[in-house]
Amino acid sequence: MVNLMAQLLAIAAGGSVGAVMRFIVSTGIYSWLGRGFPYGTLVVNVIGSLLMGLLYELFLQRLSVSPEVRAVLLVGFLGAFTTFSTFSIETINLIEQGYVIKAIVNVLASVILCVLAAWVGLLIARQL
Numbered sequence: 001m002v003n004l005m006a007q008l009l010a011i012a013a014g015g016s017v018g019a020v021m022r023f024i025v026s027t028g029i030y031s032w033l034g035r036g037f038p039y040g041t042l043v044v045n046v047i048g049s050l051l052m053g054l055l056y057e058l059f060l061q062r063l064s065v066s067p068e069v070r071a072v073l074l075v076g077f078l079g080a081f082t083t084f085s086t087f088s089i090e091t092i093n094l095i096e097q098g099y100v101i102k103a104i105v106n107v108l109a110s111v112i113l114c115v116l117a118a119w120v121g122l123l124i125a126r127q128l
Contacts, residue, residue, distance in 0.1 A: 003067070010068040014076020022081045048082030052089045 025047070026040030033039040055073055059065040078085045087110055094103035 006068050007071040010071040011076040011079070014072035014078075015080040016076075018077035018080030021077075045082045045084035048078050048085035049088040051081075052078050052085030053092070056089050 022044050026044050029040040029043045052074065055078075059070050059074065087106075091103050091106050094100075094106060
């Protein structure tokens, strides 16, 4: 129970920093490149995916890192910075495990369903 609480607190701490960093980075990108395309989100998602791949490999395969440190950075920080990083690593894991069709379905379903869900949410909110 103590270990679970430590991990939850670590996730909360990392998440708060990740959320603030997402705002700072995306706002900076938008002020630099404008809002004609979702550059800020794209840059955050690409950076987050790069960091997820890098840290995932380092923490789980090469270094001895505590569960709390992994929780702070992988789940908390990157989870709040971008959920795209988790999606990316899960898709890569499917490919590396030989589940190429599942990986393709994951990519297509995630993009299509999430955009569709956001659109449906907008339609519902606009009716309230």
